[in-house]
Every structure is written in structure tokens, then in C-alpha cells.
Amino acid sequence: MNETMICAVGNVATQPVFRELASGASARFRLAVTARYLDREKNTWTDGHTSFFTVWANRQLAAHVAASVNVGDPVIVQGRLKVRSETREGQPSWTSADVDAVAIGHDLARGTSAFKRATRPEPATGQPPRTDAGPEPEWETPRREEPQQPAVAAAVT
Numbered sequence: 001m002n003e004t005m006i007c008a009v010g011n012v013a014t015q016p017v018f019r020e021l022a023s024g025a026s027a028r029f030r031l032a033v034t035a036r037y038l039d040r041e042k043n044t045w046t047d048g049h050t051s052f053f054t055v056w057a058n059r060q061l062a063a064h065v066a067a068s069v070n071v072g073d074p075v076i077v078q079g080r081l082k083v084r085s086e087t088r089e090g091q092p093s094w095t096s097a098d099v100d101a102v103a104i105g106h107d108l109a110r111g112t113s114a115f116k117r118a119t120r121p122e123p124a125t126g127q128p129p130r131t132d133a134g135p136e137p138e139w140e141t142p143r144r145e146e147p148q149q150p151a152v153a154a155a156v157t
Contacts, residue, residue: 006099
């Protein structure tokens with residue numbers, strides 16, 4: 001499928017709205033992306049046009065957005081761009097640019113963040129959850145033994 005994938009860097013403009021739907025969790029927020037350029041006459045950085053996107057997150061990403069993202073946070077959003085337009089009485093009434101997010105994260109170029117890995121819930125099997133995690137995996141690469149060279153007798157003439 002030909003889809004337009006984008007990566008947008010900007011600030012969260014509205015508080016994320018989280019909904020638990022029959023099809024799964026969903027969250028949305030508005031993202032403000034402002035172009036900046038160097039004004040060579042004034043020798044200063046100047047803000048250009050601001051574009052607004054509605055960012056949609058689904059399932060587990062939606063829950064993580066609701067718990068992690070707030071208004072004003074600098075974020076990076078990657079996802080599928082969908083542009084929708086509506087016309088009334090033959091005249092265009094509005095156009096909306098939505099991003100169906102695949103990944104969302106804080107922009108670490110503009111601040112710090114502390115990552116906390118989400119835990120996966122145990123499947124509901126009617127049995128108590130396992131408490132033993134099993135043996136610790138062997139992370140070290142085993143040493144490779146060098147092959148023994150046979151001793152060569154030197155002949156003296």
C-alpha cells in the first residue's frame with residue numbers, strides 16, 4: 001500500500017484525550033509544528049508558519065500517551081498522514097491533517113526524559129502468576145579456544 005509516512009517534530013498543543021472503545025483504547029492530541037529559519041538580515045532565528053496536526057494513537061500506544069504526554073511537551077511523532085477535506089454547498093469548509101501514529105516520543109534534543117518499560121500482564125489462565133523468572137541468560141560471548149599448533153621439530157644440518 002502506498003501511504004504517506006511522516007516524522008513531525010513539535011509541541012503538544014492540547015492535553016491528550018484517552019478513550020476506551022469497543023475496538024480498543026484510543027488517544028488523540030493536537031501537535032503544533034513551527035518552522036524556524038535564520039533571518040540573515042537580523043542574524044536571529046525567526047519563527048515561521050505553524051502547522052497543526054491531530055495525532056491519533058491506538059491500543060497500547062494510546063495508554064502510554066495518556067500516561068506520559070502533557071501540554072507543552074516537545075515530541076517526535078512518526079505515522080501515516082491523512083488529509084481530509086469537507087465541502088458544503090460547493091465551497092471548501094475545512095481541511096484537517098491527521099497523523100495515525102506508529103511511534104511517539106519526547107524530543108531529547110530539548111530536554112530529558114526517564115523511560116519506564118511497561119510490564120505485560122500475565123494471561124488469564126486461572127493459575128497463579130509465575131514467580132520464578134527462570135535462569136539468568138548467559139550474556140557473555142564464550143571464549144573461543146585457539147586450535148593447538150602441532151610442535152614442529154627443527155632439523156639442524
